Structures are given as C-alpha cells and as structure tokens.
C-alpha cells in the first residue's frame with residue numbers, strides 16, 4: 396500500500412517526484428530513529444514518518460521550523476490573523492523583492508511580528524507563490540492576492556496537523572551539532588538531501604536569506620553558504636560522520652560538484668548499495684542507498 400497519498404506542498408522551488416518519496420518509504424520501513432539534517436519543507440520527513448518513528452531534523456531556515464513545529468507537530472490550528480493588517484517592519488524597510496508595494500510589505504511584517512508558527516508557515520508559502528515562478532526574486536502580487544494565498548495555505552495546512560510519530564526539530568546549523576550527535580545513540584537511518592550549488596552558490600543562501608529575514612522580522616542569522624569550494628566537504632562530512640549505518644543521499648545533475656564526482660568521493664568512504672535515477676522536469680534526481688559500519 397502506498398502510504399504517501401499526497402506530497403506536502405508549500406510553493407517551494409524544486410519539486411519532489413512521487414517515485415522518490417515511494418523509494419524513501421520502501422527503504423525506511425524498519426527505521427525508527429531517523430536523522431534528517433536538511434529539512435526544507437519536510438517532504439522527506441513526511442515520507443518516513445510513522446506512529447513509531449522519532450525524527451531528528453535540522454534546518455537553518457526558520458520556515459522549516461514553522462512547518463515542522465507549527466504544522467506537523469501542532470495539535471490544532473492556532474492563528475492570530477483575522478484580517479489584513481499592516482506594520483512597518485523588516486520587509487517594509489528593506490523591500491528585498493523587486494516591485495513589492497507598501498501594503499504587501501506591511502502585511503508580511505504584521506504576520507512576521509504577530510503571527511503564530513502556524514501563521515508563519517502559511518505566510519512563507521503565500522510569499523513564495525506571490526513571486527514570479529516561485530523564485531523569490533520578482534514580486535507579482537497585490538495584497539489581496541497575497542492574503543488569498545495565505546488563507547488557502549492556512550486551510551491546506553490544517554490537513555497536515557498532528558502527524559504520526561515524534562519529530563524533534565532544530566532551527567540551526569546541523570554541522571554545529573554533529574560532534575555531539577556522534578557521541579550519542581546511533582540512529583537507524585539518515586536522509587541527506589543537501590543544498591545544490593548552481594553557478595557560484597546554492598539557491599538557499601542566495602535568495603532565501605532575505606526570505607528568512609522577512610519571516611523572522613530580521614531576527615535570523617545569516618544562512619550558511621554552500622559553494623564550489625566547500626560543498627564536497629560538507630557532503631562528505633555529513634555522510635561520514637552521521638551516526639547512522641544506513642543513509643539515503645539525494646543529488647541532481649547540472650550542479651557543481653557533478654553527480655559523478657560526488658558519487659566517486661562518497662564511494663571512497665562508504666559503500667554504495669543501490670543507485671536510482673528519477674526524471675523530473677527535464678532534470679535527473681539521483682538517490683543513493685549508502686552503508687557504513689559504525690565504530
């Protein structure tokens with residue numbers, strides 16, 4: 396039976412194919428303690444969670460915490476937003492989207508300051524969908540359209556409350572906790588879906604820094620930057636140091652370092668037990684099942 400009847404949707408760039416999620420589900424049937432170092436909007440969390448799973452997750456973006464704690468972990472929908480209200484806050488000051496008007500900026504600032512985690516999860520999605528092609532660069536909406544998207548996502552998220560099992564999420568840098576994790580009890584599985592470097596940087600640190608600042612009203616610290624020089628080291632460290640003998644690792648083509656290079660380097664440290672390729676919008680998604688013996 397296919398457990399994942401639906402993919403969690405939040406207007407985020409980069410889709411996930413159903414086959415990928417089915418494959419994750421198949422490979423995780425026996426895993427109870429699971430590490431997800433890079434949460435994003437939590438689609439991989441949704442794919443592995445069951446009544447008996449404990450999922451430990453991280454992400455430097457506040458949006459991930461709003462989704463995991465404000466939606467998946469929430470018992471009920473708590474909202475402070477009853478109408479369009481305005482505040483002059485971080486977005487009003489900085490206008491990081493091309494063409495954003497006073498009212499949209501003011502509404503974003505009001506929700507970022509007064510909204511619940513559940514509200515801010517809906518705001519993140521509504522903001523993404525209010526930019527051209529969801530790319531978080533050019534704004535394309537008026538405040539009524541933004542508010543309609545906000546209300547729609549708030550309603551949609553109600554179907555994702557109270558997810559099965561336990562989730563412990565950290566808003567912060569996974570690598571900062573890696574050493575402490577190594578000293579603890581090992582997990583059964585790790586699901587590693589790292590940022591991908593396109594040209595000179597990953598999209599998260601490129602466009603998501605200001606997204607993160609808007610949602611937190613300027614309270615967030617800067618996102619870690621992944622680039623051509625450090626990406627391989629980050630990925631190698633995650634794979635070699637994570638205390639889990641089984642790992643699912645995700646990569647794509649047309650990025651730097653190339654999939655072939657990543658596979659070759661990881662293969663020097665861990666065993667590649669299975670390789671999958673999923674086609675998706677003219678792009679290939681690769682998935683590796685990795686094994687290593689724990690000390």
Ligand SMILES: C[S@@+](CC[C@H](N)C(=O)[O-])C[C@H]1O[C@@H](n2cnc3c(N)ncnc32)[C@H](O)[C@@H]1O
Nearest residue numbers: 433434435436437438439454455568569588590
């Ligand atoms: C490819 S996305 C993960 C998508 C995810 N699989 C999903 O289901 O939506 C990579 C994520 O890693 C996060 N990230 C980047 N560097 C990080 C770090 N050092 N610690 C924790 N998260 C990080 C980014 O913010 C981004 O959300």
